[in-house]
Amino acid sequence: MDVLKSDAIQPTLNPAQIKRVFDAQQQLEKDLLEKLARHQSADVDLSDSDSDSEPSSIASTEESSTRRFHSSTASSKKKAARAKQLNPIRQLQQLLVTHLRIRDKERMMGLVFQGVTGEIFKELISIFYQPLVQVYKSANVADSLMDVKDFVDELIKIVEQVDVNDDGRSGKP
Incomplete structure (x- = not known):
């Protein structure tokens, strides 16, 4: 309990930093969804305008299909760029979780081996394993x-x- 009450162990990231990382990821995902929705609506508008026009010549249909192809290519490039932006945030979250687990394990080990508890564990280990060692040696x-x-x-x-x-x-x- 002394370890938990002491100020000697400081968390590597404070709650404000954690909240900032989480909020930033939420905002990036929200922006990504909005841009994706806008892009899809623009694609729908573009395809609607193409279907409303009269197919007067093959050149205009080729032009519209080329335009759709380029817009889909640009869309996939934007998605890849957005995924690259989100990747460092995910890595930061994993790093944060790892550091928190390490800190928690260190605190638990400090609690377990503090004072009388540590001595009891040492005695239990010696009680159970000492006879086994003797049997292996004698056998x-x-x-x-x-x-x-x-x-x-x-x-x-x-x-x-x-x-x-x-x-x-x-x-x-």
């Missing part, structure tokens, strides 16, 4: 594994030898 697991390995190697050699001898007696070419 001499490494030697047992080596014995099993040697047994399997000998078994494989014997089976291969029997296989070779059996092939020789069967009369197979």
